[in-house]
Amino acid sequence: MNTKQLILENTLKLMIEKRNSLNSIREISAATGIATGGIYHYFSNKEEIYNEIIERYYINYYRFNIDELRQITGNAKEKIHNSLAEIFKQKETGIKIESIDEIDYRVILSILTAKGFYYENTIEFCQTTIKELKEFFAEIIEEGQKNGEIRQDFSTEDIAESLIIMFMGIQYRWEMYLIEDMSSVFEDNFNLQWEKIRFTQ
Numbered sequence: 739m740n741t742k743q744l745i746l747e748n749t750l751k752l753m754i755e756k757r758n759s760l761n762s763i764r765e766i767s768a769a770t771g772i773a774t775g776g777i778y779h780y781f782s783n784k785e786e787i788y789n790e791i792i793e794r795y796y797i798n799y800y801r802f803n804i805d806e807l808r809q810i811t812g813n814a815k816e817k818i819h820n821s822l823a824e825i826f827k828q829k830e831t832g833i834k835i836e837s838i839d840e841i842d843y844r845v846i847l848s849i850l851t852a853k854g855f856y857y858e859n860t861i862e863f864c865q866t867t868i869k870e871l872k873e874f875f876a877e878i879i880e881e882g883q884k885n886g887e888i889r890q891d892f893s894t895e896d897i898a899e900s901l902i903i904m905f906m907g908i909q910y911r912w913e914m915y916l917i918e919d920m921s922s923v924f925e926d927n928f929n930l931q932w933e934k935i936r937f938t939q
Contacts, residue, residue: 739836742780745770747837750791753849754841795833796850797860799843800867804874814882815936818875819928822905826920829909844913871905872898879935889937897935904931 739747748770752761763784767774781787807821832843875898882888888897904927912920 741772741776743836745772745777745780745787746791746794747835749787750795750835750846751838753791754838754845757849792850795835795846797863799829799833799847800864802867802871802874804870807874814878814885814887815932817878818901818932821874821878822901822924822928823921825905826908826924830912830920844916847913868902868906872902875901883937886937888935892935900931900935 745766749761749766752765752769761769761784763774763777766784766787767777770777777787781790802825807824810817810820810824812820830843832841832846835841872895876894879888879894879897883890883894908920908923908927911917911923917923
């Protein structure tokens with residue numbers, strides 16, 4: 739682990755231990771074992787440290803790797819199911835943190851949410867990522883409608899929106915209401931969702 743990564747991860751661990759994001763450079767120095775001068779070599783101030791932590795462990799958490807999801811094959815049902823299953827799996831695991839073996843990622847999210855919300859362009863970022871996911875599902879749905887797998891009396895956009903609402907609802911329940919895991923809730927709900935959108939004679 740390089741020095742910059744060491745500073746970021748140990749600052750994050752300090753935030754987790756103290757259950758807040760208000761730490762001084764002196765506290766960060768003590769936690770990392772790096773002199774304050776060494777910390778200032780990599781970061782101009784503690785706000786810069788926090789911003790990079792937010793970018794790496796909060797903003798990146800909410801990103802979707804659409805190119806990776808496009809590699810999933812199968813019919814429309816399989817593509818939708820397996821894409822969502824992969825997303826939920828990634829969300830439960832969170833961003834890999836080398837120096838922290840096991841942690842419920844919701845702890846990290848709860849600590850970083852306040853700062854993440856005020857991070858530059860957060861709202862625009864959230865809107866863009868959801869739009870990208872919706873467009874991804876719309877491609878699958880449109881193909882499924884052409885192939886006679888998905889009903890055509892609802893618009894592609896409305897069906898994609900219903901999938902986004904299901905996804906966001908499950909993730910919100912996991913983050914806020916501490917359901918055990920997203921994957922099992924998703925599996926419990928997917929067939930019901932599919933019955934609503936599949937084509938029937």
